[in-house]
Amino acid sequence: MNRVYLIKIFQIKINLKNNFFLGAILLLTPTYSEDFWTRAMRLHYEHRVSFFNSIKxxxxxxxxxxxxxxxxxxxxxxxxxxxxxxxxxxxxxxxxxxxxxxxxxxxxxxxxxxxxxxxxxxxxxxxxxxxxxxxxxxxxxxxxxxxxxxxxxxxxxxxxxxxxxxxxxxxxxxxxxxxxxxxxxxxxxxxxxxxxxxxxxxxxxxxxxxxxxxxxxxxxxxxxxxxxxxxxxxxxxxxxx
CATH class of the missing domain: 3.40.50.1110 (SGNH hydrolase)
Known part of the structure; x- marks a missing residue:
């Protein structure tokens, strides 16, 4: 019951700001996706090297x-x-x-x-x-x-x-x-x-x-x-x- 209630509230909030919300997705998603994967790979590399350097x-x-x-x-x-x-x-x-x-x-x-x-x-x-x-x-x-x-x-x-x-x-x-x-x-x-x-x-x-x-x-x-x-x-x- 709590799960259904939370979903309804979420849907109402999206509908109230529908135009702004969709516009934000269209504007940000392509750039975010590219930066996300580049950053994820870089951080993974850095974390692995950092771990290696911490181990004798x-x-x-x-x-x-x-x-x-x-x-x-x-x-x-x-x-x-x-x-x-x-x-x-x-x-x-x-x-x-x-x-x-x-x-x-x-x-x-x-x-x-x-x-x-x-x-x-x-x-x-x-x-x-x-x-x-x-x-x-x-x-x-x-x-x-x-x-x-x-x-x-x-x-x-x-x-x-x-x-x-x-x-x-x-x-x-x-x-x-x-x-x-x-x-x-x-x-x-x-x-x-x-x-x-x-x-x-x-x-x-x-x-x-x-x-x-x-x-x-x-x-x-x-x-x-x-x-x-x-x-x-x-x-x-x-x-x-």
Whole structure:
């Protein structure tokens, strides 16, 4: 009964100021929506970095660095290992990762898993330019954490059929070309992990079993990622528990 009463009062107030209220919506909504999402992304980024800076990472940790595809997984739970640390931030790009790498100089991680570049492609960046920035990231990681095992993880495929809106800059041709460049970085201190093929369907797209939106992974997708690392004998000491 109280709920019905409140709704009626709300409707009456809107009707009394109908013209002003609707005018305000038409005037403010487009600007507010754009500013809201830009601000939301910026604040999320700042809050994540602030949180990272407030935490001291234990020596010997395994660190995952990347964008939303990395951030959205609870890696320590996936592998049942408290020493796995998530340093993913949704929306991040290569230049953003480069700027926030200084935390590595004090924590002496045992291994680092890097996946970044999807959002660069989404912004229309040239794969060759992304590759140049990627090399800078790798060089800085090797400088800050020379004793760590560094794993470059290939960019995952996408499935445009699952996109909720057109995203013309995301194509598997660009992703495959970028991955072919990233593989060139591999040497005795840097290992390249070709996750891409492990997530493809028969047409080379991101398998719909692993994603609902064609870009990010669902639970089964992260389990598939875990299985890939198991098959590569990575985290052997953890997985043998």
């Amino acid at each position: 990472i234990k020596e010997g940790s395994k660190i995952f660095i990347g964008d939303s595809i990395t951030e959205q997984c609870n890696w320590n739970e996936l592998f049942n290992d408290a020493l796995i640390v998530n340093r993913g931030i949704g929306g991040d790009i290569t230049s953003g990762v480069f700027k926030r790498l200084n935390f590595l100089k004090d924590c002496k991680p045992s291994s680092i898993f890097l996946m970044i570049g999807t959002n660069n492609l989404g912004q229309g960046n040239n794969p060759k330019e992304i590759y140049k920035e990627y090399r800078q990231i790798v060089e800085k990681i090797l400088e800050l954490a020379p004793e760590s095992d560094l794993y470059i993880q290939s960019i995952l495929p996408i499935n445009q059929k699952l996109f909720s809106m057109p995203r013309p800059n995301y194509t598997n041709d660009k992703i495959n070309f970028l991955n072919s460049l990233l593989k060139k970085i591999e040497h005795n201190k840097v290992k390249y992990l070709d996750l891409n093929k492990y997530f493809q369907d028969v047409d080379g797209n991101l398998d719909k079993n692993f994603s609902s939106d064609g870009l990010h992974l669902n639970g089964l997708g992260y389990q598939n990622w875990k299985k890939y690392l198991q098959n590569k004998n990575i985290f052997k000491s953890v997985l043998s528990r």
